[in-house]
Amino acid sequence: MLVSQQQKLQDDIRSLVGTHGRTRAALMPVLQDLQRKYSSVSDFAMQVVADELGIHPAEVYGVVSFYAFLHHEPRGRFQVRLCQTISCDLASKARVARQLENELGIAFGQTTPDGRFSLEWASCLGMCDQGPALLVNDRVYTRVSPEQVHQIIEDCRRVFGAHAVQQVHA
Amino acid sequence: MNPINSKKTPLTFDTIEPGTGLAAALTKSRADIIGEVAASNLRGRGGAGFPTGTKWNLAAAARVGEGHSKYVVCNADEGEPGTFKDRVLLLDYADLVFEGMTIAARAIGATKGILYLRGEYVYMRPHLDGVLERRRQAGLLGAAILGTAGFDFDIEIRMGAGAYVCGEETALIESLEGHRGEPRNRPPFPVDTGFLGQPTVVNNVETLASVAAILSKGAAWFKAIGTERSAGFKLFSVSGDCTDPGVYEFPLGITIAALLAKVGGSNAKAVQIGGASGQCVPASQFGRTIAFEDIATGGSIIVFGQGRDMLHVAKNFMEFFVEESCGQCTPCRAGNARLLDGIERLERGECSTTYLSELLALCETMQLASKCGLGQSSPNAFVSIVTHFQDELLGRTAAQAH
Numbered sequence: 177m178l179v180s181q182q183q184k185l186q187d188d189i190r191s192l193v194g195t196h197g198r199t200r201a202a203l204m205p206v207l208q209d210l211q212r213k214y215s216s217v218s219d220f221a222m223q224v225v226a227d228e229l230g231i232h233p234a235e236v237y238g239v240v241s242f243y244a245f246l247h248h249e250p251r252g253r254f255q256v257r258l259c260q261t262i263s264c265d266l267a268s269k270a271r272v273a274r275q276l277e278n279e280l281g282i283a284f285g286q287t288t289p290d291g292r293f294s295l296e297w298a299s300c301l302g303m304c305d306q307g308p309a310l311l312v313n314d315r316v317y318t319r320v321s322p323e324q325v326h327q328i329i330e331d332c333r334r335v336f337g338a339h340a341v342q343q344v345h346a
Numbered sequence: 347m348n349p350i351n352s353k354k355t356p357l358t359f360d361t362i363e364p365g366t367g368l369a370a371a372l373t374k375s376r377a378d379i380i381g382e383v384a385a386s387n388l389r390g391r392g393g394a395g396f397p398t399g400t401k402w403n404l405a406a407a408a409r410v411g412e413g414h415s416k417y418v419v420c421n422a423d424e425g426e427p428g429t430f431k432d433r434v435l436l437l438d439y440a441d442l443v444f445e446g447m448t449i450a451a452r453a454i455g456a457t458k459g460i461l462y463l464r465g466e467y468v469y470m471r472p473h474l475d476g477v478l479e480r481r482r483q484a485g486l487l488g489a490a491i492l493g494t495a496g497f498d499f500d501i502e503i504r505m506g507a508g509a510y511v512c513g514e515e516t517a518l519i520e521s522l523e524g525h526r527g528e529p530r531n532r533p534p535f536p537v538d539t540g541f542l543g544q545p546t547v548v549n550n551v552e553t554l555a556s557v558a559a560i561l562s563k564g565a566a567w568f569k570a571i572g573t574e575r576s577a578g579f580k581l582f583s584v585s586g587d588c589t590d591p592g593v594y595e596f597p598l599g600i601t602i603a604a605l606l607a608k609v610g611g612s613n614a615k616a617v618q619i620g621g622a623s624g625q626c627v628p629a630s631q632f633g634r635t636i637a638f639e640d641i642a643t644g645g646s647i648i649v650f651g652q653g654r655d656m657l658h659v660a661k662n663f664m665e666f667f668v669e670e671s672c673g674q675c676t677p678c679r680a681g682n683a684r685l686l687d688g689i690e691r692l693e694r695g696e697c698s699t700t701y702l703s704e705l706l707a708l709c710e711t712m713q714l715a716s717k718c719g720l721g722q723s724s725p726n727a728f729v730s731i732v733t734h735f736q737d738e739l740l741g742r743t744a745a746q747a748h
């Protein structure tokens with residue numbers, strides 16, 4: 177990571193700590209905002225957060241590793257999460273899963289080589305009356321059919337081409 | 347507001363004028379507010395069914411540390427598979443939910459409220475922030491609410507991050523405090539030692555909206571609905587093999603058969619009541635009622651049609667628990683993995699009756715020895731499926747494998 181990028185990340189973290197407070201209870205909101213901006217929380221970021229909040233980096237790592245929506249390893253700009261739980265399962269989520277793999281050329285748990293997409297399983301998304309359901313970052317898609325998968329991915333690519341900043345792997 | 351039309355019956359909440367519950371509460375003493383909630387016989391809608399009035403009484407009596415505050419936490423972590431009623435309440439009835447929190451704050455003497463919203467519902471954030479801001483402008487939150495001197499209360503939203511176990515109230519508090527979402531030993535209970543060690547009431551979204559309705563219309567009105575031991579109306583999240591999935595309101599005490607008739611699922615083979623941690627009820631028992639005295643539930647109803655493979659269902663639930671166990675205690679961490687392995691043996695047709703009995707004994711150990719409700723209830727689905735569908739499970743051949 178370039179020094180300027182490190183500096184930027186440090187500044188971001190200080191500003192987040194300023195917003196959420198310099199207390200242990202601010203840890204989750206700080207990490208969540210970081211994750212949103214950088215798609216993952218790097219070793220360096222964890223060290224800075226720990227210093228800012230006055231806790232051991234291992235504590236921060238313990239938290240990041242616990243929550244499914246916080247990541248230590250770099251993730252794609254778009255995180256695609258397909259619900260694998262029962263109601264979506266009954267609604268043939270397996271076919272949507274297969275088509276997601278086909279369109280993205282990766283398996284679940286992987287990130288595309290260009291760093292744009294990660295594909296993951298999720299537990300029940302609270303959309304069980306209209307499964308199969310999936311999340312792309314903050315956006316929820318319901319009653320997804322295998323034919324729709326291509327369009328969902330294309331929509332992301334368009335957004336990416338339009339105004340996405342090159343992702344910083346801090 | 348709700349982009350997705352999920353409401354399949356009119357809701358009683360539609361008939362509650364926002365603001366009337368809080369206004370009524372402010373005419374009462376703290377003890378009388380709690381008395382009204384207690385008299386309604388409202389029991390928690392989050393699954394465990396603890397009497398809300400009793401919980402508030404304990405928190406009201408608990409002492410707060412010097413320079414600290416009591417807290418009201420709304421549990422919007424809604425992660426039980428097959429549950430989505432809180433989604434509808436938060437999108438379409440957020441005012442009633444926040445009003446319920448405000449009434450709770452008045453009752454126990456809290457100055458701070460936290461809505462713990464599951465990470466999957468982050469798309470609701472702008473809407474909910476907007477409602478909170480509007481309430482502040484209207485003097486319904488902040489200092490001296492509705493001109494009542496000394497009644498200060500505000501609500502903050504905090505996000506979960508994809509962990510089902512954080513719906514368990516002590517894990518939720520750990521998460522709020524910036525820790526891994528690992529459940530605590532209880533006692534002490536949150537009403538006594540909750541967020542930051544202070545007295546904290548944790549209530550489900552629907553419980554709090556119901557409180558607003560009860561203060562608005564009176565305990566007697568609420569109590570007249572439902573059964574003697576299960577007062578009131580309840581929201582149900584219905585999914586699976588039925589013609590009309592969605593959110594329904596029924597009085598507690600409805601039979602499974604009557605519910606299935608309303609949702610277009612009468613031909614079902616079985617129904618899972620209470621989500622992954624609930625039980626699977628076969629058609630022969632559809633005469634049973636959904637109420638605290640018979641089959642209790644947070645409202646998740648998953649319908650299984652005639653062709654469904656019940657072992658496949660059991661496997662999906664067990665995969666969920668293996669994924670979501672926090673791993674803190676052995677009966678749950680190792681037990682769920684062991685049960686999943688057993689299910690895979692059954693799938694391959696390689697499980698003896700003796701081994702199946704051993705698995706059932708393991709289930710009993712987990713129910714007794716697990717530290718929190720997750721491990722205590724994770725075997726339920728498996729046990730009920732083994733009990734009612736054993737003929738489907740044994741001696742399977744490759745042709746049946748999924």
Ligand SMILES: Cc1cc2nc3c(=O)[nH]c(=O)nc-3n(C[C@H](O)[C@H](O)[C@H](O)COP(=O)(O)O)c2cc1C
Nearest residue numbers: 390391392421423424425513514515549550553719
């Ligand atoms: C594993 C687990 C998950 C839970 N998830 C939720 C949840 O998502 N929402 C909820 O209100 N209660 C949940 N509960 C129950 C809470 O611990 C607690 O009993 C409830 O929030 C109390 O509110 P109530 O009395 O209004 O129901 C969960 C319990 C366990 C053991």
Ligand code: SF4
Nearest residue numbers: 672674675678718721
């Ligand atoms: S029962 Fe399971 S989820 Fe609960 S504390 Fe033990 S390991 Fe964690």
Ligand code: FES
Nearest residue numbers: 259264301303304
């Ligand atoms: S089971 Fe998929 S959203 Fe609930």
